[in-house]
Amino acid sequence: MDERTYSVGKLAQNWKSEKAQTITFIVTNDCNLRCKYCYITHKSEDKIMDFSVAKNFIDYLLTFDNIKFSEAVILEFIGGEPFLEVELIDKICDYFKVAAYKLDHQWYWNYRISICTNGINYSSEAVQKFIAKNYNKMSLSITLDGTKEKHDLQRVFPDDRGSYDIISKNIDLWLKQFPGTTKVTFASDDLPMLKDSIISLWNLGVHTVNANVVFENVWKDGDDKILEEQLIALADHIFDNNLYDKDLICSFFDESIGYPYDEKDLNATYCGAGKMIGLSPEGNIYPCLRYYAHSLNNHEEWPIGNIKEGIDMEMVRPFMLASNRLQSDQECINCEVATGCAFCQGFNYDEAKTPTNFYRAKYICKMHKARVRANNYYFAKLFNKYNLKRPEINRHRKELYFLLSEDYENYCSFNNKNSLRSFMSIDTILKGLKFAYHNFYNPVFVHSKSEFSFENIKDYESYDILHIVPAKFLDKAVDCGLKRILPVYDLNSLSYKDPNYENVILNIAASEIEQLYDSVKILLTRTSRININIIDLDKQFDELEYRRQMLKIKDLILGIEKSQGIFKEVSLLTDVLFINSHDNCKAGHKTFVLSPNEKLYTCCAIYSNEAKSSIGNINDGISVDYDARLYEIENSNLCRLCDAYQCKNCIYTNKVSTKEVNVSPSFQCRKSHVERLVSSEILNELNQISKFKLNIDKKIAELGYQDPIAAFFNINNESHGYYKYEKK
């Protein structure tokens, strides 16, 4: 097992993050600094929490039984600058500890005190006494912005003096007492110092840097470019100095960002407003401190209760029902790189036209996209140079298929009959890669059927490229250093032995269907998964023979599961057990083709058979209005009602057979429903094998038809006309 891993690209683990309730005490509105990016726009010296306010609040929380308690609690103290009130914090903590212990409340031991300070009075006697008393039960970070220049630009005293020199005197003491964690915020002016700031923090011994850019409307033209360049320069520094696995963290690099939302994301929201509880000095309770007046500019504050009357749960309901689906606009909902795009609900509320929480401010949009690009660069290099992969996240990113020659290998159900004339030039490949990088396409290189003369140049190292390679050229592909390879077999190449790829393609012509089982049997001895392409599908397709072959493959899969406890996957039969949405080729919607002559197409078949129908080129991007909506599965009256999710639904077959890209011919549907039927038998039999532990939560309903056009007629029997379809 390869146990090597990386730290840059992972996020710091928070203490009991999933299980802990955060309770925030805003102990003062005052601060000894006037940081330029601070969201607390209304600072005041006279708003200090009285101990009795905190005491009543703690009594309420510990004894009120209408609150659902989490296992653990985080007592967070903020300001202004919280340590201006260290004696008060100390008193509150002591009261909490004893009160919880007396009540035998599990929070008496399952708690953390969390403070983020500007560090000015860190070494004072009072602060040090407090730390000693609560040692091992505290997390404490000092906000440091990196280099002196960057720090002093933003983090200044009321008289505009920088605070770096004073704080840096306290750093050694802090790092002896706590693991070095800090939060750095970047705004427009200090972006050019980003790389140096992060490096200087790491050098200082602050190993975890939680960095972000501000949400406010401050971003100028070109700021996104600067952010991207800075992050790429930082990535290069990490590689040049082998820092990727040295327990350093910079949260700008995050393995989980940059994917489209899935259903779960759409029902979630970004931050924890409403799950946290904030208490103001006046004794009002908030869903998060950002709904307290001190940081709002446009709308009135939004309390959800107070210490006298407690929390009004009716007022908490909007926060329980907040979701990306209702807070985001269509651009964000459909965004290719939405995950990790941050927002603060309190800020959103303040920015909304009407005082609502169902709104999202998106000044950060281009900055997030720049961050995603830099992350894609970092993780591509991490993989290509060190063989370290970011975890696979099962979301459809857009793909750009580079047809490296006219005789590119078949990789879907289209049979490419063209012969080799020339190869795509390196110059075109590089242009294509830049286009893919900029527009968030995963690059896929489809190699020639007849010749392998690919030159794997160093410039490709910055891109994570999937190579589709005919099995007979696998040795050459490995020799020239290709990393992510998807081998392609056909009846002529089954005997080529390869070093056991997890995942392979098997191309088989519709006319050769009686050899399907034998081919699958050979390949399953050395791979975990086969993606089958039935090529040249047409009206003559032998459905009965196909069914016989698929039933034999079913028995093979179940036999291996029973005898070896290994579940082998054959795409057309097993995918439907694991997915709940269509996994077709997505041509013209999520996948596109780049031809050797730099043109863009919806799919390879259109390029090979109708070269005139390009939809753009590598310099201008997609510039032709090709009615993109028709390529989305939701806009097919057949497929949207169908659950044969494994179906490849080839848009070219549709176009050639029915004239419409979103209308499948009956033979393609019927073929997919043969697969669906056999899949349901697999599911039934798997459920009877007790040791089967794949945890499949799936039901495949029995249908009274094999052509899903019946489903449409069921809801619209008027449209029937004279059309007659075969029921079974």
Add this chain to the structure above:
Amino acid sequence: MDSKVVWQLSEEDLNEIQDLFERKIAIENLIKIVNLKDGDIYEKLIKDYGKITREFQQWWDIKSSQYKWEGTNWWVDFTKSQVLTRI
């Protein structure tokens, strides 16, 4: 200080030792602020402290012999679920 990872803890083992650790420290920190005058709770605290210290030590005794950990004076890195020893 040079250290060596001697064991990767399972989630169950990690949760056990983390909770024991949290309880032990909580009581130690409480003892710092509760004084003898607080009669009842002071006594309860001392009892609880004895109990948690025993449970804590038992965990180390049982796990170190069960998994045959190399060295002595182990500690846990809770962020990485690892047991370490000094080398």
